Amino acid sequence: MLGIIASIIDGVLVGLVYGLSAMGLTLIWGVMDVINLTHGTMIVGGMFALYFLATGLGVPPYLALLPVLAGGFLAGVALYWLAVHRMVGRPPLMSLLSTFAVNLVLIGIGVWGTALFNVAVSLPGVSLGRYTFPGAHILAAVLAAVIAASLYLFLHRTRLGKAVRAVANNREAAELVGIPTTRVLAVTVGCGVALAGVSGVLIGTLFPFTVLSGDGYQLKGFVVTVLGGFGNPVGALLGGVALGLLEGAVTPFVPVSWTLVIEFALFVLVLIAFPGGIFASRRGAL
């Protein structure tokens, strides 16, 4: 019994990080109907930034969050001008293709091997009877929750965040009341990619990774987005927890390579059964 509870708690901890990683995807999706297929690669970018900062320069792992946040934002703004700007308002298939193309270029540049990288984080764990929760899991979950909360505050309490929500709601109306929509869209993609980057840092402290790990996390991101409702960052956190719970429950019974398949089957089933997402109140609930 205790084992199941421990597995559930660990599922929630990891799930919060998954939720954070999906948040960037769902933010961009919700604001401009663009599915960012570079998301997985940006997560990997965060992981490698962590690796080089922590093992190369000796920066404490969690301090890597700040440069990654800034770098991710700049990368996102660049992505917006390169691949997204001309696609806004065009059929979503075109932006799928354009971000897919950018992703190919990034993967093509980044593939220098598929070696496994690992960033060792030694933190004291918390014991509960016979079970010990790794300190890295707890801290990553707390940080994910903090970052998610700051995103919520940004969207609801700041002028720029309110502008983002206004553009998500109705771009033309936002333009009419004087919001510089293009700049807001660029900022949104910047935030989305920055979120991908910081979630990459946090995931990198939990699990080993390769250059190609991004695909799996991107697929998880889609599942979380669908569970949580499109364009709903808070729902994404709940969706992430749901996915973490599922993984915690499934992992003891099936080989690892099937986990993604089960998650993908869930993705299709949820889309068919609840086209708006399970936790979604309504479309575009930013």
Add this chain to the structure above:
Amino acid sequence: MPAMVTRQFFWIITLVVAAFIFIPALGDDVQLRESLALATIYITLASSLNLMLGYAGYINFGSIVFFGLGGYICVWLVDAHHWPLALSLIAAGIGVGALAFVFGLGILRLRGPFFALSTIGIVEGVQAFVQNFEPWGGSAGIYISPEVFTPLGGPARALWVIYFGLVATMGLSLYLSYGIKISKFGLGLLAIGQNEDAAAILGVPTPRYKAYVYSASAILPAVAGGLYFFKSAFIQPSDAFDLSLSTEALVVAMLGGQGTVTGVALGAYLYEELRGYLLVSGTFSHFQLVISGVLLLLIVLFFPSGLMGFIYSRFPRTQKVLE
């Protein structure tokens, strides 16, 4: 079909197929044959993808699954069950087509971008299945012994037989593309591509049509995959489900002009030539994905109607001849 034979474009396809057969065969030119063999595979994959992308407006990021599964079924039947090649190829085509139909009934209920995302999941799923499926050698794959070439008259002749098989597959894929385009079925697909809700309201049976076309786009890549992996006498998951090939099929279809038969074939041929040229120079061969990516981005941003869009606008009269 009978209506197709009376059309000019049907004979243009036939002429192209004949050229693919006779030019290398008469000159007994092995090097040309190998380069054209790759071109036939690109044309088959891109034309089949075009049925989904260009006609129905659905992006399939996982078209490589059909190619790889077809390869596996064919190699496995030849190796473990000693089936003749022709029969194995037919089995691969029918098997993968049927599987695609079943998948299609499920995932084609998803619209637009969601379908595209779920095709990424299909790749993951099939790959996980094959890697864990013992009869297919798991992640080690299947080797076939050279003896299987004996019924075809030895390895040297077998390569010609395989090449003619590939050309036939390419020809079928072009006829299929054209045949669907001029049929009522094709009209329904184009309507789905324009506006799926409107098409459904006007009586196009959209779920059924989408499942049919998904299945149709699976059969010929499966046969091509069977031939390709029979030729290399070896198959393993990382080759069979190589992401770069399904990516290239997308690039090629966009390059030539999605929705056109000529454009896609022309794009495939040009891309293959370009690729062969770049692969020879060592520095570029590492950047194949980068080149495909940049090419795709430029096309999507600036020339969404591709090569044929350019030709049609410059020479409007070609629109009547080249589909």
